[in-house]
Amino acid sequence: MAAITRLINRTTCSSSSVSYFARRSFSHAPQRVDPKDRNVQWVFLGCPGVGKGTYATRLCNLLRVPHIATGDLVRHELSSKGPLSQQLSEIVNQGKLVSDEIIINLLKARLAAGEAKGESGFILDGFPRTINQAEILEGVTDIDLVVNLKLEEEILLEKCLGRRMCSECGGNFNVASINMKGENGRPGTVMPPLLPPAHCMSKLITRADDTEAVVKERLRIYNETSKPVEEFYRSRGKLLEFDLPGGIPESWPKLLHALNLDDYEEKQSAAA
């Protein structure tokens, strides 16, 4: 983690110098820690609404690694009303991507804070979202695995519109009830709502960027800008494609199986 923070530290001048540095950093590769001697370094990819945050959080709790979501870093910056917040709110509320430079700075600060606490490993959620970001990451650290979560676009829209957050505890919920019939050999998808406990019910808020127009724009940008990141990792043999079969009870065990972690949960609870 120290190496990634040090190198990202030097990538903050402009997006063109960022990619220049990313390329250069290959020839000055830092000492990379053998995967045996550190925790996992994984990336979660997927369209808005697919559930990256939900599954990444669960895996982070299981594997005891930090969940680093760049969307959370952006929202935290927005709510802090700091110098960047006005600029960020305009970008985010239009469904656009924040510049690579800003996002790298936020990530750098998050990694430095983690490093100070002695964190090891991570699951990145929402980063990288451009080829430039993927190159920067490749220039500074090893990514072991990239999980690409997939769902039908129709479902993604409904799920984004159903997202709710408790303004008090920060818990994430979803009021959408998905019941999509199967057709042409494709199985149907049932995803029951993920309702909050009674004490959160009156405190639910909706993200300002979860309106229909903004979600459609985010999906468009994902397909145009972030989809190539899938190919970036596919060509390096690191991409694990995972079609979500349904809601959490159905998908979670299958995801653990796909990650060769079937017994991990039981072993962890037995050891606790």
Ligand SMILES: Nc1ncnc2c1ncn2[C@@H]1O[C@H](COP(=O)(O)OP(=O)(O)O)[C@@H](O)[C@H]1O
């Ligand atoms: N890696 C990134 N690069 C650029 N912008 C980002 C990145 N991660 C997050 N953002 C900004 O934060 C917003 C919210 O991100 P996130 O919570 O990951 O949303 P989503 O629901 O689209 O997955 C994005 O629409 C974008 O404006």
